[in-house]
Amino acid sequence: xxxxxxxxxxxxxxxxxxxxxxxxxxxxxxxxxxxxxxxxxxxxxxxxxxxxxxxxxxxxxxxxxxxxxxxxxxxxxxxxxxxxxxxxxxxxxxxxxxxxxxxxxxxxxxxxxxxxxxxxxxxxxxx
Numbered sequence: 001x002x003x004x005x006x007x008x009x010x011x012x013x014x015x016x017x018x019x020x021x022x023x024x025x026x027x028x029x030x031x032x033x034x035x036x037x038x039x040x041x042x043x044x045x046x047x048x049x050x051x052x053x054x055x056x057x058x059x060x061x062x063x064x065x066x067x068x069x070x071x072x073x074x075x076x077x078x079x080x081x082x083x084x085x086x087x088x089x090x091x092x093x094x095x096x097x098x099x100x101x102x103x104x105x106x107x108x109x110x111x112x113x114x115x116x117x118x119x120x121x122x123x124x125x126x127x
Contacts, residue, residue: 013069015060015112019044028117032060032072035107041115042100046093050117055080055099057110074114078106086124 009025015032016022019040022031033041038055045052057078063070080102082095103113 022115023048028115030114032058032112032114035103035111035113038103038113038115039100039107041117042096042103045096045117046089046120049089049120049122050096051082051085051087051092051120052096052099052115052117053082053085054116055102055106056114056116057103057106058112058114059110060112072112075110078110085118086121088124089120089122092120 010027010031012030012032015034016027017034017037019033019037021027022033022037022041025031027033042052055078056074058072058074061067061071061073080099082099083091087095099115106113
């Protein structure tokens with residue numbers, strides 16, 4: 001799987017609810033996802049050759065007169081950093097599960113998540 005660099009297609013005012021949008025639109029680093037979509041990305045990432053590297057959670061507020069599209073409040077108390085690559089596909093699957101668990105726990109207090117992901121080198125072998 002290639003992490004597509006189509007970030008200009010991502011509407012930054014939206015919170016996306018479909019994991020395929022993350023992959024199809026190149027959502028790494030900039031796309032806000034619902035908790036369910038973010039967990040789905042984490043579950044499918046290893047099968048797609050992707051490592052979840054960082055999760056940033058926050059609160060997407062409803063539209064107001066000041067912020068017609070609604071504001072996104074990034075929360076410093078909701079950041080998860082995985083280990084730095086490179087790593088094997090098996091290690092990436094474990095890390096992606098940890099990212100999933102983090103989102104599941106934090107979704108009680110946060111309604112939007114930004115995922116930073118990178119491709120896994122399928123030929124990497126820790127020796």
